[in-house]
Amino acid sequence: MTTTTVADLHGQATVDMTVDEAFRFFTESIGRWWPAEYHIGNSAMVDTILEPQPGGRWYERGADGSECDWGRVLAWEPPHRIVLTWQINGSWHYDPDPARASEIEVRFTPDGPQQTLVELQHRHLDRLIDGQTMHDAIDQAGGGWSSVLQMFAAAAPQRQQQS
Amino acid sequence: MLGDPSRRAIFETLARQPSSVGELAERLPITRQAVSQHLHVLKDGGLVVATAVGTKRIYRLNPEGVDALRLYFQRVWDDTLTSFQKAADQAATTPKETP
Numbered sequence: 669m670t671t672t673t674v675a676d677l678h679g680q681a682t683v684d685m686t687v688d689e690a691f692r693f694f695t696e697s698i699g700r701w702w703p704a705e706y707h708i709g710n711s712a713m714v715d716t717i718l719e720p721q722p723g724g725r726w727y728e729r730g731a732d733g734s735e736c737d738w739g740r741v742l743a744w745e746p747p748h749r750i751v752l753t754w755q756i757n758g759s760w761h762y763d764p765d766p767a768r769a770s771e772i773e774v775r776f777t778p779d780g781p782q783q784t785l786v787e788l789q790h791r792h793l794d795r796l797i798d799g800q801t802m803h804d805a806i807d808q809a810g811g812g813w814s815s816v817l818q819m820f821a822a823a824a825p826q827r828q829q830q831s
Numbered sequence: 832m833l834g835d836p837s838r839r840a841i842f843e844t845l846a847r848q849p850s851s852v853g854e855l856a857e858r859l860p861i862t863r864q865a866v867s868q869h870l871h872v873l874k875d876g877g878l879v880v881a882t883a884v885g886t887k888r889i890y891r892l893n894p895e896g897v898d899a900l901r902l903y904f905q906r907v908w909d910d911t912l913t914s915f916q917k918a919a920d921q922a923a924t925t926p927k928e929t930p
Contacts, residue, residue, distance in 0.1 A: 677901060679908035683919035693919050701918035703910055786915070788908055793901065 677790040681784040681785060687776045690784035691747035694774065695720060708756060709736040718752075720744060726752055739769065751773050754790065768795050837861050838869045842892070842902075845879055849891035885924065 688746075699715040707713035711730030711784050719725050739753035753769040755762055763769070770792045779785040781804040840859050844850060852870065857918040870890055873879045881888045 673899065677905050679905075679912045681912040681916040681919075683916055685919055689923075690919065693922060694915065697918070697922070701915045703914045706907060706911065786912070788912060790904055790908060794906070799909040808893055 677793070679788040679790075681786045682779055684782055685784055686782060687778050687784045687824060688747045690786060691776050694776070694786065695746075695750065707736070708738070708762070709734055720746075737764075739772075742771065743773075748776050754796075768797050837865065838873060841866065841869050842873065842878060845892055846892055849889050851887045851889055853887075854889070869900070 683693075685693060695718050698718050704713055705729075707716075707728045708731040711732040711734055713728045714731050715729040717725070717727055717729065719721070719741060722741055722744050724736060724744070724826045726739045726741065727735050727737045729735050737755070739755045740751055741750065743749060743751035750773070752772045752774075754767065754772050755764065755766075755769045770790060771789070775787045775789075777785045779797055780824040837859070841855055841862070844855060844858060850858070852863055852866050855861070855866045855870075859866070861869070869879075870879065874881065874890075877893055879890050880893045881890050883889075
């Protein structure tokens with residue numbers, strides 16, 4: 669298998685909260701702010717849960733009570749840093765094999781007395797690419813990837829209006 | 832490359848279903864000529880590939896998908912962090928429960 673090098677992805681937000689508040693809001697209230705359209709379960713998502721400890725689960729809960737794993741907590745260092753795995757493969761299913769897990773690191777840095785910079789890095793995307801399922805999903809029509817993009821597309825017009 | 836709304840719409844449509852220029856022009860409020868131009872840009876950027884099916888050229892997301900995947904997730908994170916920021920702003924301006 670060829671090793672593809674895929675550049676990391678970055679995102680950031682600045683919030684009017686102390687580092688401690690921002691960390692707690694990000695982790696404890698993730699179900700309140702995570703966009704509802706980004707989920708993998710068959711049932712509509714009603715909550716996103718991040719278990720506050722290394723090895724903890726990161727998962728969604730659906731309206732029918734079902735749970736779908738997204739990844740695991742690798743590092744839990746309140747209030748400055750968390751590292752999570754993103755184990756959602758090309759068919760938008762949870763892939764339990766850690767060898768195919770990409771990683772998300774979130775850092776919380778003070779940016780003033782009442783301000784916090786939140787930086788997100790999504791890395792090891794190549795592990796997803798090398799996963800055959802991601803390849804297949806993009807290659808075929810109607811894969812799981814497509815259905816998430818459908819939800820994504822439905823949400824996109826609202827964003828255009830805001831920007 | 833996906834900053835252009837028409838190109839983004841084409842990208843998203845192709846993610847759901849590989850299509851010809853004519854099919855894209857039918858589904859989207861874009862002329863055939865503009866669709867062709869946008870596809871050219873997307874192809875040069877490595878996001879889509881074309882295959883000949885009979886007399887038609889069918890466009891789909893590039894199965895080698897590195898850039899397509901990156902762009903997709905970049906938007907996921909932009910969206911997610913925007914949502915976080917908005918919710919945090921709301922929470923921060925909500926009066927604290929102090930007497």
